[in-house]
Amino acid sequence: MKDEPSNRNFNSSDPLKSADVDSILDSFRYFKGRRYHNLADVTYLLPNDDKEVERLNLQHNIFKFVWKNNFSSPVHELLKSGKAKILDVGCGTGYWLLDMAKEYPQALFVGIDMSPIFPDIKDVPTNVFFLQLNLNDGIPFPNETFDFVIQRCLCNCVVYEKWEFYVKEMIRVAKHGGWLEFFEFSIDHNDQQLMKSVSSGFKAKGINSRPETCVPQFLEKCQELSKVHYENNYIPIGDRAGQLGAMMTTYISMNVETVKLLLTSAWELDDDEYDSRFEEAKLEFNTSKNYAQSFRWFSRKI
Numbered sequence: 442m443k444d445e446p447s448n449r450n451f452n453s454s455d456p457l458k459s460a461d462v463d464s465i466l467d468s469f470r471y472f473k474g475r476r477y478h479n480l481a482d483v484t485y486l487l488p489n490d491d492k493e494v495e496r497l498n499l500q501h502n503i504f505k506f507v508w509k510n511n512f513s514s515p516v517h518e519l520l521k522s523g524k525a526k527i528l529d530v531g532c533g534t535g536y537w538l539l540d541m542a543k544e545y546p547q548a549l550f551v552g553i554d555m556s557p558i559f560p561d562i563k564d565v566p567t568n569v570f571f572l573q574l575n576l577n578d579g580i581p582f583p584n585e586t587f588d589f590v591i592q593r594c595l596c597n598c599v600v601y602e603k604w605e606f607y608v609k610e611m612i613r614v615a616k617h618g619g620w621l622e623f624f625e626f627s628i629d630h631n632d633q634q635l636m637k638s639v640s641s642g643f644k645a646k647g648i649n650s651r652p653e654t655c656v657p658q659f660l661e662k663c664q665e666l667s668k669v670h671y672e673n674n675y676i677p678i679g680d681r682a683g684q685l686g687a688m689m690t691t692y693i694s695m696n697v698e699t700v701k702l703l704l705t706s707a708w709e710l711d712d713d714e715y716d717s718r719f720e721e722a723k724l725e726f727n728t729s730k731n732y733a734q735s736f737r738w739f740s741r742k743i
């Protein structure tokens with residue numbers, strides 16, 4: 442995927458505001474050199490340019506390194522059987538799907554996302570399909586289409602009420618007896634100032650960046666789901682934790698850089714203050730025992 446030249450700037454100082462007259466017909470809007478979606482009804486704060494693709498791919502590699510597999514639901518046999526249909530909701534760059542399609546060449550995989558950051562068609566196996574769409578309009582498949590429906594890192598970056606609607610849609614398109622999996626990530630900020638600012642900035646926009654505080658509670662209430670299973674992995678941050686810790690420091694630096702534009706512009710945090718808090722945070726990652734967690738909640742549709 443190639444970025445378009447970003448010689449245009451979104452007029453508003455707030456990249457989150459809905460499109461202005463000039464950009465209403467454009468697929469993207471640009472803010473301080475980063476490219477964002479341009480859907481007026483979507484409050485998704487992260488960019489969708491090449492740098493974001495890099496961040497998402499690093500995130501995928503970290504998850505692979507930590508979990509040593511791509512999912513926790515007991516669907517291995519089903520996926521091997523060759524009859525399974527799998528849906529990845531908010532699939533981003535589609536790396537999870539490409540990995541899975543290689544492992545299960547007989548199964549059929551569909552990825553949906555509003556941003557066209559899918560892999561190059563020449564890299565896409567014939568059992569994987571991508572659709573560009575806005576989840577706010579619902580998932581465009583009939584009831585009970587899929588055997589396995591997954592979302593990864595969706596809850597922690599979309600407006601919580603919308604996420605609840607997406608989950609209901611995920612349940613609707615899953616077959617009875619099929620599995621649903623919610624694969625999330627959260628940074629334990631231990632009162633770390635910068636991480637706290639990021640969390641509260643997201644919260645102010647209706648986004649809960651701590652999925653462990655809302656996902657299980659919501660799933661337990663869904664009557665169409667049976668027992669909700671849970672697995673998690675702690676991921677250390679900082680040089681003390683070797684290669685993984687260093688990967689995490691790079692990944693968090695990329696996250697912090699990504700939301701800096703938003704925190705400093707839209708949320709009126711001072712640029713210098715942000716940078717110095719970031720330096721503090723980096724020091725802290727290397728000196729104290731900070732960690733992130735990756736969670737998987739999975740359940741069978743009754």
Ligand SMILES: C[S@@+](CC[C@H](N)C(=O)[O-])C[C@H]1O[C@@H](n2cnc3c(N)ncnc32)[C@H](O)[C@@H]1O
Pocket residue numbers: 483485489497500501530531532533534535553554555556574575576577592593594595598599
């Ligand atoms: C943090 S990324 C995670 C991507 C992928 N699941 C992964 O784990 O690499 C969240 C994804 O959700 C997508 N998304 C957010 N809101 C959406 C909406 N309303 N409709 C479709 N996709 C949406 C974004 O475009 C983005 O690709």
